[in-house]
Amino acid sequence: MAVAGKTIFITGGASGIGRAVAQRFAQGGWFVGLADVNEAGMAQTAALLLPAQSSCHKLDVRDRAAWDQALADCAKASGGRIDVVFNNAGVPIGGAIVDLTAEEIERTLDINLKGVIFGAQAAHTWLKASAPGSCLLNTASAAGIYGSPGASVYSATKFGVRAITESLDGEWAEDGIAVRDLMPSFIETPLLDHAPNRASNEDIRTRVLGAGLELTPVSEVAEAAWAAVHRSRLHTVVGKTARKLAFATRWMPGALRKQMRSSAKPLGK
DSSP states (O other), X not given: OOOOSOEXXXXXXXXXXXXXXXXXXXXXTOEEXXXXXXXXXXXXXXXXXXXXXXXXXXXXXXXXXXXXXXXXXXXXXXXXXXXXXXXXXXXXXXXXXXXXXXXXHHHHHIIIIIHHHHHHHHHHHHHXXXXXXXXXXXXXXXXXXXXXTTOHHHHHHHHHHHHHHHHHHHHTGGGTEEEEEEEEOSBSSGGGGSOSSTTOOSOHHHHHHHTTOOOBOHHHHHHHHHXXXXXXXXXXXXXXXXXXXXXXXXXXXXXXXXXXXXOSSOTTO
């Protein structure tokens, strides 16, 4: 059994943001519980960490009972405690809402939103036991700051994650559990190489770069995650695009709406 001072449990730990956050917390001396449906990817992430510093747990975040089992197994591997649960697993989707299939919409809602709700439910017992100082960290998005054309379903899930964070920040305050979220813009991860929907033959990366938007290094998100767990800010905006969007939403809402209405073709067309 590996024992560490503190433990973080990360969904979507097989690649991208999850992998980068795993590396960052491992560097800080934490034990890392990796959870994903991609077992090969989790093994690759674990290989980047020190021996006996992580555990791997196959988890479909849509399965409520599987959450309880994965967290219990992680606690057993780490020495009995979990200090942070990082609700990070998610899938991209883009395109005009009328062009999306019911299956695509339901899968996105189930993973991006229901998975976060199930994660919060399952995490509470463990985080309350390690409070004060424990934290539920959720991956929201710049899409949870303002809805953009071609991202209605994805934005709906990320606005939902933002709402969960704000609600539980109040609901769990008396338990000593901090609740935080990250709001990154487009991040340099393998998700960018996927098409936004089944009808599209253009990957997200091509569309983003074609729109002149920047890609934020995944290491910046990892540092933001570390900071979010260790400070009191409720929402942490990550990346230039996200920061500009947050500024415009607050200070230039009319101009932002006009820009969105006249923007280029929606993501996924």
